[in-house]
Amino acid sequence: MAHSNALMKQKQKNSFILSFILIGIISVMEVISVWADGNPQKFWWINILSNYLGFALTPWVAFILGAAIGGFRKSKALFYIFVAYDVFLAISIPFGWIFGVSKDNIYFRGELFGLYLVIYMLGIVYLLFEIIHLTKKYQNKNRLLPYLIFLLLVFGTTIQVINPDVHVTWLCVTLLSSIYYIYCNELWQQVDGLTGLLNHKSYLNTIYTLNRDAMLLVFDIDRFKEVNDTYGHQMGDKCLICVADCIKEVYGDYGLCFRIGGDEFSVLLFHNTERIESINSAFCDKLTDCRKDIKELPLVSIGYSRYYKGDNIDDVIYSADKKMYQFKKRRKKECSQ
Structure with a gap:
């Protein structure tokens, strides 16, 4: 066996x-x-x-x-x-x-x-x-x-x-x-083989049986396809592992961390949700530190939405995704100016 x-x-x-x-x-x-x-x-x-x-x-x-x-x-x-x-x-x-x-x-x-x-x-x-x-x-x-x-x-x-x-x-x-x-x-x-975070199946099982208040965060690596096409999949995997490690290090003590897609991650935050902005800032700082060693590491867009027990979780996911894409669009516009 x-x-x-x-x-x-x-x-x-x-x-x-x-x-x-x-x-x-x-x-x-x-x-x-x-x-x-x-x-x-x-x-x-x-x-x-x-x-x-x-x-x-x-x-x-x-x-x-x-x-x-x-x-x-x-x-x-x-x-x-x-x-x-x-x-x-x-x-x-x-x-x-x-x-x-x-x-x-x-x-x-x-x-x-x-x-x-x-x-x-x-x-x-x-x-x-x-x-x-x-x-x-x-x-x-x-x-x-x-x-x-x-x-x-x-x-x-x-x-x-x-x-x-x-x-x-x-x-x-x-x-x-x-x-x-x-x-x-x-x-x-329950674990994603590459990053060591909880996998998509664990994510679905967790969010659809959620019976407590939480903050749902979603993460998307910007221009990840360009990294794979330009530097190869080995560098792409290295970037995924680095982002996953940063997510776990910053958010891991406050909730559960998941890899839910190729370049997509999520966190269910149960503690310190009132400090969400400062925690997100710490995550961005962590990524900046990582770029000293991995210069090819892309930016990461974040969106989040609060879940209260009894809410429709699909609505919360939609809200978090919407904020994440607004964040991505806003930063892209700022970078082009």
């Missing part, structure tokens, strides 16, 4: 596939360790190996899922910590520091069992921060989900710490990965 997913980049696909493979291995090792525990001594090495792989691999699932979002470069330090932990875990086996298996082939926890919990939770916290960053980056409304997932894992881990005979940690990790995969799929379906 992850392999054939067209919404994900190849690195993200590989991360999910690897995490699911690890979960499969961990699940098998969990079953084997339960079966081997207490059996004749000839199964001692199987008990040791299955427990080692379970303890060693479980923290990596959260790490790999987090790295799928944030990238490996941002998590190098954590990678080396996990590698060092796995090496220490292997060295500690004869001494039973983290876990051990007695001569009677009975599993027991060592005095440093807490180190495993620390490493495990370190991976979970890392994943939590990456999910929070992802939801903010892509303006996802369901921002409670990461915390619910985190609480689920803490709950499951606490149960297993209190009662070692209840094997639920791997089950929680499996559930986490499945929920996370579904969550990311849903998230990327």
Whole structure:
């Protein structure tokens, strides 16, 4: 399913596939360790190996899922910590520091069992921060989900710490990965692939279910076709990304930002609507700063209209579009004088 997913980049696909493979291995090792525990001594090495792989691999699932979002470069330090932990875990086996298996082939926890919990939770916290960053980056409304997932894992881990005979940690990790995969799929379906803003489908779903007061803004890049024809589509894409970044940076804290067409954008402003003029001015200043690096960046026309709960949203869109084209026409006239 992850392999054939067209919404994900190849690195993200590989991360999910690897995490699911690890979960499969961990699940098998969990079953084997339960079966081997207490059996004749000839199964001692199987008990040791299955427990080692379970303890060693479980923290990596959260790490790999987090790295799928944030990238490996941002998590190098954590990678080396996990590698060092796995090496220490292997060295500690004869001494039973983290876990051990007695001569009677009975599993027991060592005095440093807490180190495993620390490493495990370190991976979970890392994943939590990456999910929070992802939801903010892509303006996802369901921002409670990461915390619910985190609480689920803490709950499951606490149960297993209190009662070692209840094997639920791997089950929680499996559930986490499945929920996370579904969550990311849903998230990327709502996002424009080029700019990272919410896409046209998200825009339509949002405005036609709007049940609160808001300010609707529309943006159109002036003479964008000329940029594509003169400098090529690569420069055109660069300009689109730059405009989208400016929109999100200026308006993102106050509402939702969308790409609704080739060179058209929209914002639904829920907060600070009374400061609309100063916010628009800040956006124009931001574009001016960007032109120091991208001289080909065109001007952007803006129109806006206030929406009150119960208004006809199509009338509000028409009003905002009309103001935007009036703005464009007025500026064109000023430039020609």
